[in-house]
Amino acid sequence: MKTKIDLNVHTHHRAGTEERPGSCGIVIFGASGDLAHRKLYPALFDLYYAGHLPENFFVIGFARSVWDDQAFRKQVLETLKEIGKPDPAKQKKFVSHLYYRVADLDDTASFHHLADALKELHQKYKTQGNVMYHLAIPPEACGNVVAQLNRAHLINPPKKGGPWTRIIFEKPFGHDLESARALNHDIHQYLKEEQIYRIDHYLGKETVQNILMFRFANSIFEPIWNRRYIDNIQIMAHETLGVEQRAAYYDHAGVIKDMFQNHILQLLTLCTMEPPIKFNAEQYRDEKTKIFHALRPIPRGKVNDYVVRGQYGPGKLEGKKAIGYRQEKGVAPRSQTDTFVAMKLFIDNWRWQGVPFYLRSGKRMNAHGTEILIQFKQIPHSMFSSVPPDTFASNILCFRIQPDEGISLRIESKQPGPEFSLASLNFNFEYKNVFHTHLMGPYERLLLDCMHGDQTLFIREDQVELSWAFIDKILEGWQKSHAPKFPNYAAGSWGPEAANKLIEQDGRKWRSYVANYSAPTDEHGKKL
Numbered sequence: 001m002k003t004k005i006d007l008n009v010h011t012h013h014r015a016g017t018e019e020r021p022g023s024c025g026i027v028i029f030g031a032s033g034d035l036a037h038r039k040l041y042p043a044l045f046d047l048y049y050a051g052h053l054p055e056n057f058f059v060i061g062f063a064r065s066v067w068d069d070q071a072f073r074k075q076v077l078e079t080l081k082e083i084g085k086p087d088p089a090k091q092k093k094f095v096s097h098l099y100y101r102v103a104d105l106d107d108t109a110s111f112h113h114l115a116d117a118l119k120e121l122h123q124k125y126k127t128q129g130n131v132m133y134h135l136a137i138p139p140e141a142c143g144n145v146v147a148q149l150n151r152a153h154l155i156n157p158p159k160k161g162g163p164w165t166r167i168i169f170e171k172p173f174g175h176d177l178e179s180a181r182a183l184n185h186d187i188h189q190y191l192k193e194e195q196i197y198r199i200d201h202y203l204g205k206e207t208v209q210n211i212l213m214f215r216f217a218n219s220i221f222e223p224i225w226n227r228r229y230i231d232n233i234q235i236m237a238h239e240t241l242g243v244e245q246r247a248a249y250y251d252h253a254g255v256i257k258d259m260f261q262n263h264i265l266q267l268l269t270l271c272t273m274e275p276p277i278k279f280n281a282e283q284y285r286d287e288k289t290k291i292f293h294a295l296r297p298i299p300r301g302k303v304n305d306y307v308v309r310g311q312y313g314p315g316k317l318e319g320k321k322a323i324g325y326r327q328e329k330g331v332a333p334r335s336q337t338d339t340f341v342a343m344k345l346f347i348d349n350w351r352w353q354g355v356p357f358y359l360r361s362g363k364r365m366n367a368h369g370t371e372i373l374i375q376f377k378q379i380p381h382s383m384f385s386s387v388p389p390d391t392f393a394s395n396i397l398c399f400r401i402q403p404d405e406g407i408s409l410r411i412e413s414k415q416p417g418p419e420f421s422l423a424s425l426n427f428n429f430e431y432k433n434v435f436h437t438h439l440m441g442p443y444e445r446l447l448l449d450c451m452h453g454d455q456t457l458f459i460r461e462d463q464v465e466l467s468w469a470f471i472d473k474i475l476e477g478w479q480k481s482h483a484p485k486f487p488n489y490a491a492g493s494w495g496p497e498a499a500n501k502l503i504e505q506d507g508r509k510w511r512s513y514v515a516n517y518s519a520p521t522d523e524h525g526k527k528l
């Protein structure tokens, strides 16, 4: 049944921007790669289809594969068809804006060819020299590309009203604090921070942006959003997928770098930051940065008391046999890479002192989903002498980030009947039943923001370094402590037993709405 709601819509417009961004060219480095095909072309087409792209725009694909404009357009059309995008006539119009240049990122001549192509297309499309570069290339190539762009005079210095240059950097930005610092240093030789867009696609998700609206556009939650009323917060990102085609990258990263350094710590900041005075890029990011400063470092000698790591072995998923991580194509047969991490951490400030945050993410888990559970404290006193206060279920607010996007709130209620029996029930809001509209995908949103020059949802230099500093301490601790014997959880389970102990020793439980979002369940699917 569709839910009817009164939508009282107020729009916060970006300062100084019209609805469509101004004319620009877009250059995609790594145009033949996986990310470009799975995310960037579909997102650009969706923006075009919805009328969000600038009136005048062109796209240049740049990679080593030997294609010409026609072959590139054909590839993109095939991608759009494969994923079922609508309106073939519009797709053809869209790809008529696409061009391709064969390039080697180490070859200076390739950048001169790019300069020629840009000059010609800026004239043809009247795009006034504005360019957005998207670096969908191996991360270690990014510093060199920026230097090459500078050498070929392809970076415009920021100037009010002048042609702009903005560069999107994919994750990972560095692979530890030192490399992230070095990359920041290298690119800052040619770029100002206002030209740098470090992407974390989680921040482009509607459900993630809504955390802030939920907290700060409603007056009833903020007074209780603190250590006095909240018992603990759980943030979980579970995947049923394994490493798929990305073993070469993943086996050097593991879940700690792939998920925690970026997505999960970003979700944590959104749940815990103070309200920014104004919703603009700097003030919003200042508040997030304060949380990174307040993260209590995991004590090096006690890392195993706070962090549990795991790696999946063979098991069963969705009724089918599943191989272990070490049997996956491209993974070292004795790999020590973590495919699961659970951790407990604290934020040392007035609001959160003493509140534990339990974070958990893994591959080949029992169910797929990302969710944030805010568990409130139990009632202090029961008015029913036969029912002690700790038998009342505590209130839980759950942000379901994906899938089944929504928010639910568990409350205790009287069960109808002659007795005073209590039942836990869930107020449930589902995006699909309320907003009968296409949820803008994260790449759509973030590409559009970059074209508008809005950095709010991108990661600032200080944040990327502070998050690596936090993760590096854990990695150092791991090097100095006993590694668990891998594999230590079966594909299709909820992770290693030690992860349950981590939370149970505090008298709490992992809870998840992913498997059954009308009520939270424990790791065996039992309602809690």
Ligand code: NDP
Pocket (backbone or CB within 6 Å): 029, 030, 031, 032, 033, 034, 035, 036, 062, 063, 064, 065, 066, 103, 104, 105, 106, 135, 136, 137, 138, 139, 141, 170, 171, 172
């Ligand atoms: P792929 O390996 O699929 O693609 C890499 C692209 O870079 C290809 O187009 C390749 O061109 C090009 N390339 C590599 N070396 C050179 C070179 N020397 N000269 C010119 N072009 C070169 O990688 P992905 O698309 O998976 O990843 C790209 C980036 O996006 C990485 O930073 C990754 O971490 C990030 N990312 C990817 C995600 C994904 O789901 N795929 C998710 C999140 C981030 P060619 O093959 O034609 O030589």
